[in-house]
Amino acid sequence: MGENSSPRRIRADAERSTARILEAAETVLAADATASLERIADAAGLARATVHRRFASRTALLDALAEQLSQRYLGGLAEARVKTAPPLIALHRLTEIVFDLKLCHRFAVQLTAALTPAVLDGLDLLFARLRDTGAITAVDPAWCRQVYLALLHEVHELPTDSPTLASSATAEETEAKINLLVRTTLGALGGSHGATALHSPASAASGDVRPVDHGS
Amino acid sequence: MGENSSPRRIRADAERSTARILEAAETVLAADATASLERIADAAGLARATVHRRFASRTALLDALAEQLSQRYLGGLAEARVKTAPPLIALHRLTEIVFDLKLCHRFAVQLTAALTPAVLDGLDLLFARLRDTGAITAVDPAWCRQVYLALLHEVHELPTDSPTLASSATAEETEAKINLLVRTTLGALGGSHGATALHSPASAASGDVRPVDHGS
DNA sequence: CGTAACTGCGATAGCACTGTTTCAGTTAGT
């Protein structure tokens, strides 16, 4: 872990700068993924040159950001006890946690491929366990992942202002959003067979318009 | 539609060029929304200058593209008899049609706000009718729209290559994808196998998955 | 056939962003 390969000592000051840059990059890039480094530096209260000093190139910054994001997701997966807790509870808790890291979902969705394989594996495990308990029926883990992340993105972009409520009801609102997301995800994956069902043309050709009989 | 305000006569040749440009822009921008006009012109088999001749600016091209897309969606809504046909059938048919216009969904999702209000109204009507017939339970039309479009996007990005099948099975594959999308959408929005049909003990154990109205 | 429109090619100007460098001033760490 420790990097002592260079005699150059890394001052705590610099460390704080990189943190501020990453933080600013999250917020700025969430609004506009093509924002310039100058805007990021501006948002961080630093000079543009400093950004280049901390990160060799723009892609390096993006990589670091993705890395940090993956790390947080990984922490969320661990905190939600995805491996051990009852899957439905784990899903709900994970959603809560991820919602707290509501930082750059837009960015995350764009760079879904940039998520660490470990994160993907964790999600896959969660959905596999959900399927084992009968909460969902979708088979393809990739499909489950994509649906969950896409719905997470949409829920996160819902208008924050409740029509009749005051603007201070954020706690209740996020709670409602989390429930909505969990319910919607389960419903979406509840009756479908996932992408692997593509190899059964017979059932597909039947064109069953009516919702799947599958009486639960 | 007819623009005779200018004495300048518009040759049929030029009209074809604009069509080719729009067509190329669809495909190119679908892959990379920040592609340069040169790449678009290249894909259209035209010179970059011609693009600037047909469209005053880049945003003008984007606007025209969004306009055309909205027009096609509108046509699809009409063709699917959204207003008169049984809603489930209309949804299935609309999905088929939209899938044929699989051109620039990525672009469309990015510019969801750029869709003509008429299109949004049409979708809202469809989902309202779906709810009236009990096919879904979700209330907010905007939410239904977003979920449908997001899932459309995800389904469209599913790996086209079936693991064991040859690459020529596109027809059956798209058919299966359409069914998957319809079923997933209905499930997500609270269809027959949605959250309400899930095993209640598990839901109750998860703490609080009460019916969320999430605002009208 | 002849004119006007259209096109490709090339040049040009301008803009925005990235990345590097230098220098003077400030700050952290021993």
Added chain:
DNA sequence: ACTAACTGAAACAGTGCTATCGCAGTTACG
């Protein structure tokens, strides 16, 4: 307190894209 690291400011070169123009050749349309 001294040194090395860090920073802001400002310059610089380089790149890629947009947008415009002129010119010569081609094509549609009456």
